[in-house]
Amino acid sequence: MKVMVMHSSPNIDGLTAAAAQAAAAAIRGVGQEVEEVRLNDLELCGCKACNNGWGTCRETQQCCQDDAFPELHRRFVAADAFVLVTPVYFGEPSESMKAFMDRLRRCEATLGARPGGLAGKPMLMVAAAGGSGNGTVNCLRMMERWMEHIGAKKHDFVGITRFIRGYRLAQIAEAAKALVS
Secondary structure: EEEEEOOOOOOOOOOOHHHHHHHHHHHOOOOEEEEEEEEEHHOOOOOOOOOOOOOOOHOOOOOOOOOOHHHHHHHHHHOOEEEEEEEOOEEEEEHHHHHHHHHHHHHHHEEEEEOOOOOOOEEEEEEEEEOOOOOOHHHHHHHHHHHHHHHOOOEEEEEEOOOOOHHHHHHHHHHHHHHHH
């Protein structure tokens, strides 16, 4: 099984990175393949809602923008399961995670009987709030709605704050192991 662990924080040593590392290490520990992606290292533009809002994505499931997204989309769809970890910014996923999610949502929208390439694939979502911890639940709610739209299978949702870091990192590792078992 190939699992993509994706995170989207500019801080390489922070809570978000630690949560992604805990998940990746747990998955490797049970002998599964992991591809780690740090969205902030990629040139990833926001959705332009081109051609009356759908561009090429509605018909071909391909984005017409020339940046890192088309290749990342192919790699994402080729994976069997996913862990997405985002910092919480004002109760929402980070800007880089939102840009990825918006574009993927348009390319992978389930239209009628045609399922997208992510339909039924399991996802573990983690929202990491480094400040007050406020907004974590709203961030996870947004991620859940996105998962419903692309047809992915909900595995688990974990909120982590700096106050509960110790035991939540262990919980994320356990959730990641369960994702691949």
